[in-house]
Amino acid sequence: MNMLLLEKEDFSAPGKAVVRGRRFERLRDFIHIAEGKELKAGVRNTDCGKAVVVRITDNEAEVAYTPLSAPPPPLPLTLIMALQRPQTFEKVLHGAVSLGVKKIHFIHTFKVEKSYWQSSRLRPENLREEITLALEQAADPVEPELFFHRRFKPFAEDELENIAAGTLRFFGDPAGTAPVPVRGTPLTLALGPEGGFTEYETETLRRHGFRGLATGERILRTEFALAALLGKLLL
Amino acid sequence: MNMLLLEKEDFSAPGKAVVRGRRFERLRDFIHIAEGKELKAGVRNTDCGKAVVVRITDNEAEVAYTPLSAPPPPLPLTLIMALQRPQTFEKVLHGAVSLGVKKIHFIHTFKVEKSYWQSSRLRPENLREEITLALEQAADPVEPELFFHRRFKPFAEDELENIAAGTLRFFGDPAGTAPVPVRGTPLTLALGPEGGFTEYETETLRRHGFRGLATGERILRTEFALAALLGKLLL
Numbered sequence: 449m450n451m452l453l454l455e456k457e458d459f460s461a462p463g464k465a466v467v468r469g470r471r472f473e474r475l476r477d478f479i480h481i482a483e484g485k486e487l488k489a490g491v492r493n494t495d496c497g498k499a500v501v502v503r504i505t506d507n508e509a510e511v512a513y514t515p516l517s518a519p520p521p522p523l524p525l526t527l528i529m530a531l532q533r534p535q536t537f538e539k540v541l542h543g544a545v546s547l548g549v550k551k552i553h554f555i556h557t558f559k560v561e562k563s564y565w566q567s568s569r570l571r572p573e574n575l576r577e578e579i580t581l582a583l584e585q586a587a588d589p590v591e592p593e594l595f596f597h598r599r600f601k602p603f604a605e606d607e608l609e610n611i612a613a614g615t616l617r618f619f620g621d622p623a624g625t626a627p628v629p630v631r632g633t634p635l636t637l638a639l640g641p642e643g644g645f646t647e648y649e650t651e652t653l654r655r656h657g658f659r660g661l662a663t664g665e666r667i668l669r670t671e672f673a674l675a676a677l678l679g680k681l682l683l
Numbered sequence: 684m685n686m687l688l689l690e691k692e693d694f695s696a697p698g699k700a701v702v703r704g705r706r707f708e709r710l711r712d713f714i715h716i717a718e719g720k721e722l723k724a725g726v727r728n729t730d731c732g733k734a735v736v737v738r739i740t741d742n743e744a745e746v747a748y749t750p751l752s753a754p755p756p757p758l759p760l761t762l763i764m765a766l767q768r769p770q771t772f773e774k775v776l777h778g779a780v781s782l783g784v785k786k787i788h789f790i791h792t793f794k795v796e797k798s799y800w801q802s803s804r805l806r807p808e809n810l811r812e813e814i815t816l817a818l819e820q821a822a823d824p825v826e827p828e829l830f831f832h833r834r835f836k837p838f839a840e841d842e843l844e845n846i847a848a849g850t851l852r853f854f855g856d857p858a859g860t861a862p863v864p865v866r867g868t869p870l871t872l873a874l875g876p877e878g879g880f881t882e883y884e885t886e887t888l889r890r891h892g893f894r895g896l897a898t899g900e901r902i903l904r905t906e907f908a909l910a911a912l913l914g915k916l917l918l
Contacts (some may be wrong), residue, residue: 450902520900520901521900542904542907543907546901546902546903546904546907547899547901547903547907547911548899548900548901585902585903585904586901586902586903587901587902588900588901662918663918664782664783664917664918665755665756665783665823666755666781666782666783666821666822666823667685667781667820667821667822668781668782668820668821668910669777669781669820671907671910672777672778672781672782672906672910675903675906675907675910675911675914676782676910676911676913676914676918677914677918678911678914679910679911679912679913679914679915679918680914680915680918682899683897683898683899683911683912683914683915
């Protein structure tokens with residue numbers, strides 16, 4: 449937890465917030481807060497600032513919050529990603545959110561197992577928790593938007609063009625040769641499932657202006673491929 | 684397992700290898716091998732090729748191995764990394780190895796907890812297993828060399844200069860401003876512990892020619908920071 453992420457509901461008065469439950473336990477057991485301690489903090493989808501601990505009881509802490517700055521700017525990148533198996537999904541979501549991606553489209557492709565769509569990790573409350581942990585890690589209070597597309601063809605035919613409008617378009621491709629664009633260019637990056645995109649899917653992406661971006665000579669776990677490509681494109 | 688990694692001891696005759704235990708179970712249960720099936724394979728620290736399954740019993744498979752190519756070239760980068768807590772160490776090791784780093788120096792720094800050096804994950808047999816899994820993932824048969832330095836000062840005074848000889852030198856730094864070097868330049872990259880390098884450590888690195896390389900505006904888990912920086916420098 450590199451930032452105490454405050455919710456609007458935590459505030460009992462302007463600048464005065466009370467934290468309970470998981471966040472309180474974290475502050476007590478790992479950060480060993482005491483009255484007067486200053487913490488890096490932020491308010492969800494609002495701003496970054498500092499929180500000074502003013503009162504601690506057995507089950508809550510009250511902090512005085514002062515906004516100091518705007519949140520870090522979003523990565524200028526929309527991510528389109530084949531839905532991964534549950535454990536990998538969690539890592540990929542954490543990676544994408546902590547790296548600053550603010551628009552993530554999870555899609556079905558031929559090599560995505562249908563059962564992945566039933567995973568409890570996709571339930572709203574679980575998504576919210578994963579996202580919160582990643583925002584606390586990154587010290588960024590701004591939630592990403594997630595979108596889920598359960599059928600590839602309607603997604604590709606009816607939505608892809610809008611989603612990628614005004615951006616340079618890439619897909620992760622072991623044989624990719626597209627040059628890396630200038631930093632700051634708005635991008636859309638598509639990543640396939642563990643088994644890769646099919647030829648039909650790749651052709652569809654190419655028809656919409658996507659070009660293959662090399663992922664290196666080695667086969668990486670999805671979460672490492674994602675981080676390496678974001679580093680290559682944007683860091 | 685994107686490559687069947689064969690050991691020299693697996694060979695009963697030239698081109699004829701027998702696989703048992705974990706690798707056999709993996710081939711049977713996940714890859715559903717049958718006689719005649721062709722697999723991507725490699726021989727540890729030797730070459731890449733193909734293996735054709737010629738015989739399957741209840742507890743072993745015999746394959747005919749044909750070498751086809753040299754291993755993928757190593758990343759031109761030496762990694763120096765503060766020892767992480769055990770779970771993170773495992774992820775970082777997997778990431779570094781699967782991305783193709785062939786020289787990894789784990790070091791002690793002020794903010795590394797002494798207990799990390801007692802972790803069972805550092806035992807040779809556990810290191811070997813982790814490395815094997817990462818090589819199978821990456822489809823690269825070449826093991827990295829690992830080095831462990833339990834004291835920062837002797838490391839910095841007596842070894843750092845040799846380790847980094849002939850390379851451009853960087854350390855991960857939230858405030859870094861060093862430009863990204865041309866691809867192919869031999870590099871040394873130093874990454875700090877969760878709490879970062881101390882000022883003394885940073886100064887020591889600078890004195891040896893290391894420059895701060897920006898890690899982005901967000902705070903990343905070590906394994907993601909590593910993958911993003913390697914992507915930025917080398918992908």
